[in-house]
Amino acid sequence: MFSSLSRRRIIVLVVLTCLLLITLDERGNRAIDGLRSAVGAVLHPIDTATRAITLPVERVWSATMHYDDLRRENEALRDQLEHMKGNDIEARSAILEYKELLALNNLAARFSYPTLPAAVVGESPSNYQNTVEINVGSRQGVRVGMPVTDGAGLIGRITRVYATRSIVLLITDPEFAIPARVLSTDEEVAVPTATTDASTGTTTPSGATASDLTSTTTSTTTTTTIPGLTGATSTTTPATVPPSDTTTTTTVEGSPTVTTTPTEVVRETGTLEGQGADKPLLLRFIDSLTAVTSIRVGAVVDTAGGILGNAPQGIPIGVISRITPGTGTRGAIVEVTPNAVLRRLNFVAVVMYVPGADGSLP
Amino acid sequence: MRALALNALTRLVPVGLITLSIHRVLFARHEVLDVKLQLVLALVVAAGTTAGADKGAIAGFVLGLLYDIAGNTPLGMTALAYGMAGMTAGYVQGLTPDPQWWLASIFATLGAAVGEAGVPLLELMTGRVDGLDPRLAWTVSVVAVSCGLACTPLMPIGRWAVGVRRKKWKVITE
Numbered sequence: 001m002f003s004s005l006s007r008r009r010i011i012v013l014v015v016l017t018c019l020l021l022i023t024l025d026e027r028g029n030r031a032i033d034g035l036r037s038a039v040g041a042v043l044h045p046i047d048t049a050t051r052a053i054t055l056p057v058e059r060v061w062s063a064t065m066h067y068d069d070l071r072r073e074n075e076a077l078r079d080q081l082e083h084m085k086g087n088d089i090e091a092r093s094a095i096l097e098y099k100e101l102l103a104l105n106n107l108a109a110r111f112s113y114p115t116l117p118a119a120v121v122g123e124s125p126s127n128y129q130n131t132v133e134i135n136v137g138s139r140q141g142v143r144v145g146m147p148v149t150d151g152a153g154l155i156g157r158i159t160r161v162y163a164t165r166s167i168v169l170l171i172t173d174p175e176f177a178i179p180a181r182v183l184s185t186d187e188e189v190a191v192p193t194a195t196t197d198a199s200t201g202t203t204t205p206s207g208a209t210a211s212d213l214t215s216t217t218t219s220t221t222t223t224t225t226i227p228g229l230t231g232a233t234s235t236t237t238p239a240t241v242p243p244s245d246t247t248t249t250t251t252v253e254g255s256p257t258v259t260t261t262p263t264e265v266v267r268e269t270g271t272l273e274g275q276g277a278d279k280p281l282l283l284r285f286i287d288s289l290t291a292v293t294s295i296r297v298g299a300v301v302d303t304a305g306g307i308l309g310n311a312p313q314g315i316p317i318g319v320i321s322r323i324t325p326g327t328g329t330r331g332a333i334v335e336v337t338p339n340a341v342l343r344r345l346n347f348v349a350v351v352m353y354v355p356g357a358d359g360s361l362p
Numbered sequence: 363m364r365a366l367a368l369n370a371l372t373r374l375v376p377v378g379l380i381t382l383s384i385h386r387v388l389f390a391r392h393e394v395l396d397v398k399l400q401l402v403l404a405l406v407v408a409a410g411t412t413a414g415a416d417k418g419a420i421a422g423f424v425l426g427l428l429y430d431i432a433g434n435t436p437l438g439m440t441a442l443a444y445g446m447a448g449m450t451a452g453y454v455q456g457l458t459p460d461p462q463w464w465l466a467s468i469f470a471t472l473g474a475a476v477g478e479a480g481v482p483l484l485e486l487m488t489g490r491v492d493g494l495d496p497r498l499a500w501t502v503s504v505v506a507v508s509c510g511l512a513c514t515p516l517m518p519i520g521r522w523a524v525g526v527r528r529k530k531w532k533v534i535t536e
């Protein structure tokens with residue numbers, strides 16, 4: 001069969017063809033995209049048949065190999081669910097307050113784009129690609145670059161779109177990068193104590209006079225202690241708007257002095273990058289020295305939005321799990337644990353957002 | 363060349379599609395020792411050990427192309443790595459025309475190691491990634507050993523896919 005070609009020529013031909021194809025594909029080629037789409041269409045029924053045939057084998061394998069793990073996980077999840085019930089009530093209350101504040105200030109919600117539900121129908125066959133395949137495509141309006149979330153947060157973005165399926169590059173892939181924002185409450189910072197004039201109900205921070213304060217303030221966390229009223233402490237935590245001033249307005253009747261301790265919300269913006277499967281995400285700052293000193297472990301990380309971002313502002317990503325200070329010329333390392341469990345994705349939602357010059361839908 | 367193209371279309375592509383489908387449905391979803399075993403690569407090295415370096419390279423190229431098309435890797439990257447894998451495994455035919463199963467398995471293991479390590483190395487060379495995965499050695503080892511073990515049962519399929527017949531030896535008696 002190969003008598004007309006020597007071994008060396010065949011190998012050289014294979015290598016050159018591969019290099020040519022890599023170059024063409026990297027530059028973007030419609031013919032190759034069409035070929036991928038066609039093979040995807042051919043593979044779909046084969047996959048369905050194979051899945052039907054291998055399902056019994058798969059179930060036996062899972063039952064044999066993962067039974068103990070699943071039982072332990074089930075118990076842990078039940079415990080977690082009980083804890084989450086309490087958190088859920090608090091979160092709902094906070095969301096209602098947040099929406100009230102947005103309405104009061106005539107502000108639009110940060111993340112209000114429509115989503116398209118999808119099911120994960122395949123995973124990357126390779127050990128080095130962190131991608132999943134979902135069952136929606138260009139026919140449903142999906143486009144390259146759209147962010148994809150699950151119930152917990154961002155899981156990735158669309159990198160290839162076919163007629164009825166799409167490829168999602170997961171946030172853990174080393175090729176993934178997105179502008180991200182850290183919201184951190186700097187609770188241990190000593191904040192000047194404020195005093196309140198009981199007659200006017202206006203709180204004035206120490207070091208500032210009442211004439212310096214000209215507008216309504218937006219403190220994020222306010223703890224008010226009223227002397228004479230034992231245990232009377234009120235706490236509010238909107239935590240979405242940074243305090244532009246350190247002034248708080250309180251109205252406490254019959255109270256001569258109110259001590260207010262506003263907690264600042266620190267915002268730092270950087271670039272979040274994947275490091276590979278099962279590894280935390282890496283957050284890089286432009287000025288890492290300043291940024292790292294102002295954030296702390298447990299801080300929430302969400303998408304920063306903006307013109308350069310591939311996602312609208314405010315999609316939760318994860319929490320900071322470790323901060324390693326930099327040594328010498330090496331910058332600090334900030335690791336982020338994603339909210340989403342990327343190994344067990346079943347249903348996801350494509351955010352119908354296409355990054356444009358104005359950051360809005362086209 | 364015509365026979366080569368015809369054989370690829372009528373045998374390698376259908377076998378490759380079915381193998382790829384089984385891989386995507388079963389092996390890509392269930393990891394063994396935290397590694398996705400590579401059924402397509404196992405078929406490539408099985409074809410290489412049974413048909414020689416040149417046909418192994420062709421089998422690796424065709425099956426790797428299918429892998430690239432179905433996956434998210436740049437077209438030609440896995441094809442190049444698997445082509446090298448098939449070629450490496452096929453060198454066993456240069457030692458002996460009908461290798462024993464264990465000798466074929468050793469060369470299949472070597473070929474699979476080349477194929478599995480080839481993809482991240484090519485990604486590094488093309489600038490798609492900044493560095494190599496620290497688990498690369500472990501991943502390559504597990505995939506290579508599993509392919510070496512799977513080589514023997516997959517050899518008949520690989521032999522048919524590349525269109526070669528099993529050698530039959532006749533004893534010459536006077």
